[in-house]
Amino acid sequence: MHLTQKDKAVAERTDPTSSGFSRRTFIANASALSAASLLGVSRPLAAEPPPEVKKIRLVHTTAICLSPQYIAEELLRLEGFSTIEYVDTPVAKGLTLVEAGRADMTMGAAPDVVRPRLFGKLAEQLDAAAREGILRPISPQAFVLNLVSMVVYPFAARPFVMAVMGLDDARFTAMMQQRKTELPEFFLAALRP
Numbered sequence: 001m002h003l004t005q006k007d008k009a010v011a012e013r014t015d016p017t018s019s020g021f022s023r024r025t026f027i028a029n030a031s032a033l034s035a036a037s038l039l040g041v042s043r044p045l046a047a048e049p050p051p052e053v054k055k056i057r058l059v060h061t062t063a064i065c066l067s068p069q070y071i072a073e074e075l076l077r078l079e080g081f082s083t084i085e086y087v088d089t090p091v092a093k094g095l096t097l098v099e100a101g102r103a104d105m106t107m108g109a110a111p112d113v114v115r116p117r118l119f120g121k122l123a124e125q126l127d128a129a130a131r132e133g134i135l136r137p138i139s140p141q142a143f144v145l146n147l148v149s150m151v152v153y154p155f156a157a158r159p160f161v162m163a164v165m166g167l168d169d170a171r172f173t174a175m176m177q178q179r180k181t182e183l184p185e186f187f188l189a190a191l192r193p
Contacts, residue, residue, distance in 0.1 A: 050080025057103045060086035118144075135191040146190075150183060 056076060058069050073084050087103040098104070122140040129135040154161050154176060162172050 055083040056081045057085045059103045060088050136193045
């Protein structure tokens with residue numbers, strides 16, 4: 001029986017003896033994790049003592065991007081927080097509640113703080129480089145999106161990339177190592193006037 005490169009890549013990814021990711025391995029690990037939580041793995045397995053403060057206040061909002069903090073509630077309880085409160089906010093800026101001392105933490109704070117600093121400074125640098133004729137004009141948003149896309153895509157689409165290119169794990173890793181030097185040159189060449 002003759003197998004194509006794609007068939008070989010699929011077989012290797014689903015082979016439980018392979019070092020690659022397989023659905024069976026994922027299901028087995030997920031099942032073990034579920035069993036551990038159902039059996040109530042005891043607190044002594046923790047690496048650190050429980051927190052001194054037993055209460056934590058999180059910003060409550062209907063934004064779906066903050067849904068992981070609701071999923072994390074049980075993990076916070078396992079870490080030793082006995083009281084978890086959600087502070088309602090009529091505005092989309094959870095950072096103001098943290099600054100005012102009404103909440104202890106929010107997932108929305110990082111973008112609120114980082115975005116203006118990152119894009120403001122980057123815009124200044126890109127504008128200066130365009131004025132000097134070093135780079136062609138580009139918005140900081142397009143710059144970041146293009147750069148992140150080129151870096152993240154091969155990993156996010158790894159099974160697809162490996163199947164289409166007929167790569168095994170070792171060849172994929174070698175390709176990613178080569179991209180460390182090629183990608184900056186390629187990206188900068190695309191930005192030159």
